[in-house]
Amino acid sequence: MSAQGASPVLVGRERETARLADALARCARGEYATVLVGGEAGIGKSRLVAEFTGAADARVLLGGCVDLGGADLPFVPFVAALRGLIADPDFGEAVPAKVRADLGPLLPAETAGEPRGTGDDARARLFEGTLTVLARLAAGRPLVLVVEDAHWADRSSRDLLQFLVRNQRAIPGSLLVVTHRSDELGRAHPLRSLLAELGRVPWVERIDLARLSRREVVHQVRAILDAEPAPELVGAVHERSEGNPLFVEAVLEAGDGPLPPSLDDLLLARVDRLTAHTPGAAPIVRAASAAVGRVDHELLVTVAGSAPGEAVSAAVDAGVLVVDGDGYAFRHALIRDAVYRTLLPGERIALHARYADAIRAGASGGHWTEELAHHLYAARKPGEALHAAWEAANVARRSLAYAEQLRLLSRVLELWDRVPDAADRVGAGRFTVLERATEAANRAGDPEEGDLLATAALAELDPGTDRVRTALLLELRGRMRGQLGRPDALGDRRRAVEIVPDGHPARGFLLNALAAALMEVPLEDEARQYAQRGLAAAHEAGDDPSEASALVTLAVLDARDGDLDAQLPRLARARAIAENVDAPRERLRALHSESTLLHAYGRLGEAVSVARSGLVIARDAGLARSYGAAHAVDLITALISAGRWDEALESGDHALELAPPAGFSAQVLCLKGFVALRRGDRRLPDGVLARVHALPGTEIRFPPDPLLVPRLEIELRLAQDRADAAAAVLDRALTGFGAAASRFAWPLLVAGSRVAHALGADDLRSRLRAQAETLRAAGPVQEAHARSFAAEITREDVTAWESATEAWRELGQPWERAETAMGAAEAAIAAGERTRAAAHLGQVAALTAALGATPLRERATDLARRARITPGERAPRTGSHGLTPRELEILHLVADGLGNADIGERLFISAKTASVHVSNILGKLAVANRVEAAAQARRLGLLT
Incomplete structure (x- = not known):
């Protein structure tokens, strides 16, 4: 007995369907969720999603990734999803002109706004603009965004x-x-680490589709045959299919014959019957197998070389192809792959060549340079493939798909020596290709590859x-x-100048770049000289951004x-210049610099205000x-220094919700860890350190304070009475001490002096003193901090402790004041x-x-009890009428008529917290x- 066609009903997925329906029900109540649907090829992921979305009372945006044989179409699932949105009447309202310009790489040319550049900030605006559009669409009705076959997703789409x-x-x-194929995610697959990271997000859940049981296979067979199957048939089918x-x-x-010798033969059985019954379907199916995913009707007809008519209808009726918009796709990629593998090498080359010719002739209404580059490469036409890859790289750059641009330019370089007239085809020399590839690597976040490309490019220059x-x-x-932390980084910039x-x-740009790098080393006198020269050069050249940058560095x-x-x-003045030229x-x-400086001078209220201005x-x-993200860190740091810890934690949680770059996530997490440790929670800092070390890229782009993580770990190990472990962390931090600015180094020396005291290590004290002698104290x-270090390193001088306490009192930083007051109390009792x-x-x-x-409070209480001393001050009272200072601040905003969302934006907290x-x-x-x-x-009188 044999049968054709898919099961008319979805079998064995009741629990998975219910989980998707439950997730959508939560979203309809204003929540949000992500569901990762995994399983082996052929397990029914797409069928599950299709059944669910078909019945969903929601706006559905559907986009799928395609297998391009190692090359990628940038943002392809999102382009497809938004293409389906263009006809939606809510689209114009959801995408105002400004946002439409930011979304240009994802929109058809006739609907995209005027692009606003291709720099690093353009990509950031693209991502945030996409978020804005989806939020607006979801405001009136639940929104379902489906990304299928993520195992084929390009780098930009994954980002x-x-x-x-x-x-x-x-x-x-x-x-x-x-959706994704779990059986294709080897250790090196780029989606594997992304899925692991997303799996740690609280609102993400995973659905792993298992194979069907024997009983479920019975239901599937019954539905396909529309008859009760014989038990022996079910047994044979279950055994042979293993429930897929x-x-x-x-x-x-x-049928009842012997099982085909390979999976390909099994999958091709349906195709063989189709072509035997309808011979005209063979060229259609074979041509479709060489396409990139979905193929437009006109393009398929052109490449197949015959009018499809009955042949395409027969392929669709047989379940080999499915209708997809105004084109076709294989019902399953495994069938497409099996058909493609039956093509002889010459036939493959010929099909790819026909696709390339049809695309260049305008079949299907467009000149798709990314797809064209793929077909020309597969057609063994290196000269044309090189030219197409170059053009495709330019398209990728305009689409802000820098990883894809880098890969395409790498293909140009791969083909260069095989094409005698490569420079004529590109319209530029090999150096230009290397130069653009270097820029793409930098923007794609691949400094290692960028370093190699830059070195190769420099070798071609005189x-x-x-x-x-x-x-x-x-x-x-x-x-x-x-x-990359390379010691020769500064040498390159010096040589450039x-x-x-x-x-x-x-x-002016080069002088300022060197000045900024020298300032961070720090080599401040040299940095000032270059910044002054950079200011003059930028002003003379009319380079306003560089002039503004020089003013900031000098300030x-x-x-x-x-x-x-x-x-x-x-x-x-720098802000005004920058604002004037956008x-x-x-x-x-x-x-950011102003907020940091205000903090360094103890003007914490102003630092908070400026940080909030930066966020706006x-x-x-x-x-x-x-x-x-930098301004969020400025805000949180200033709030912590001012003793407004609860406010800092609220802003820290909100900052992490915005998913900042890894280095800034690390800094926010560490700041939360310090507050938790000082409040007696040792578990959270341990978890923070684990999360920080698991963040991608933190070893390359670490937070502005490179000593923050070791300092947190030192304080945690001391709190755990593990002074030896703290000393090991300190030793590693001191080894790279010379590269840290003094504002980061002083707190580490203070923490290090406590390690030396815990161990009774005079040699460590000497080492710390020597390091301190290399620093200067810039600002109050x-x-x-220098006074705290002087007190900590000896611990017996009451006057030194009191000097530090007074300095922190004047600066309005209560934690440091409490720490030094505790040291003063211990020294006074000893005296x-x-x-x-x-x-x-x-x-x-x-x-x-x-x-x-x-x-610290319990430590002070214990000391007072043991010394039989009554402390001389009482704890302060809370705010008026039981309101905390934070609540009084919010009460003022409520009285001004602000809603929760506006309060959240003003104070950089979530609307829910407000x-x-x-x-x-x-x-x-x-x-x-x-x-x-x-x-x-x-x-x-609470508002006065």
Whole structure:
């Protein structure tokens, strides 16, 4: 007995269907979810998703990845998903002109806005613009976005998928469904690590489709045959197919004869019967197997060389092909692969050549350079393939698909020596290809490959005659080597400045790049000289972004030497220049530097305000989740220093929800770890350290403070009474100490002195003193750290401790003040000065009570009990009428008429967190709503 066609009903997937339906029901209530559907080829992933989406009461966007034999079409599933959205009446409202320009690489040319560049910030805007569109679409009706066959996803699509999933909190009402073949994910497969990372996201769940049981195979066979199958048939089918639904169909089609000797033969049985019954279907099926995924009707007809008519209908009726929009696709990729493997080499080459000719002739209405490059390469036409790959690389660059651009340019380089007239076909020399590939590697986040490409490109240049190109390439290589931690990174940038001609427009940029790198080493005097020269050169050349950058560098350098107030106008001028020429990165850098400097001078309230301004500007520029990350860290750091720990934790949670780059995620996690440790939670810092070390790329692009992670681990190991482990971490950190700026080094030395005390290690104390002698204290905060170190390293000088305590008091940093007050109390007791000790213990008690710093408070209480001392101060009272300072701040915003979302944006917390605070305020004021809360606040004088 044999049969044709797929089962008319979905068999054995009731639980999986219910899980998808439950996820969609949660999304309909305003939640969000991602479901990863995995399973071997033929197991029924696409069928499950099709059945689910067909019955879903939701807007469905469907996009699939395609197998292009190692080459990729950038963003292909998202392009397909948005193509289906164009006809949606909500599209125009969801995609205003500004966002449409950012989404250009994902939209057809006739619907895309005017592109806003191809730089690094353009890609960030593309990702955030996609998030914005999906959020708007999900606002009125649940949204289901399906990405099929993610095992074939290109690098850019994987990056965008990761971004959307990690930021899905911003798309309430959305369900993302991602299918993939689990049997193709070897250890080196790029999707494997992405799935592992996404699996740790709380709202992501996995569905792994198992093979069908014997009983389920009975149901499938019964549905296909539309009759009750004989038990022996079911047994044979189950044994031969091993429960794979696709193979069940293939075995049934093979009939009662012997099982075909290979899987290909099994899958081809249906094709063989089709072509035997309808000979005209053979060229259609064979031509379709050489296509890239779905093939348009017109293109297939052209390549097959015959009018399809009955042949295509027969292929669809037989379940070999399926209709997909205005084209066709194989019902399953395994069948396509099996057909393609039957093609003789000459037939494959001929088919790919016909595809290339048809695409160039405009069949299917477009000149798809990515697909054309693939077919020409497979058709063994190296000259034409080289030209097409070059053009495809240019398209990929305009599409912000830098990894795909890099791969295509690598193909151009691979073919270069095989094409005698390669330079004529490209319209440029091999150096230009290497130069563009280097830029693509840098933007794709592959500095190792970029370093190799840059080195190869430099070997083709004569620095004597190609001075500018050499200089710019050296600067780029130096930047990537800096990301790799290479010691020769600075040398490249110095060499670039040496060879660029005076008066050239690029000179200001190169001088400023070197100045910024020197400032971070730090070699500040040299950095200032280059920044001053860079400022003059940029001004003369009219290079406004470089002029703004130079002003920022000089302001930071001069502020480190003394008067901050004199530098604030310079930073304001840099911001104004950047704003005038629409250079958001330079504008944001100026704000970041200002917030950091204000923090360094103890002006924490102003630092918080400026950091929030940076977050607003980053959000308005569509860069909140990329360049805005630095400002989120500025805000959280300033709040922690000011003792506003609860606010810092709320902002930290919100920052992590925005999925910042790995280095900034590491920094936010560590800051949360410090607060937890100081409040007595040792488990969270341990988890933080594990998460930080698991973050991708942190060894290359680590947070701005390179000593933050070791410092957290040192403090944790000391709290765990593991001083030897802390010493090992300290030793590693001190080994690379010379590359750290003083603002990061001083806190490490303070922590190191505690390790030395715990071990009683005089040799370590000597080493720490020697390191301290190499540092200077730039600004009041570093001066306070230096005083803390001086007190910690001896521990017996009450006056040294009191000097440090007073410095932290003046700066308004309660934790450091409490720590040094505790040291002063211990030293005073050791010296027999009980009254002096009591005053310091009183400070510790008051400060730690306000912070919730339980371990230090208990340590002070224990010391007072053992010394029989009564502390001299009491803990401060909470805010007026039971409201905390944070609640008073939010009450002012409520009285101004702000909703929860607006409050969240203003304070950089989630709308949900803002809602919790408002509820607490209503309860404490005993009122029913926000209007009553504002009125009650005015009556009680809480808004003055």
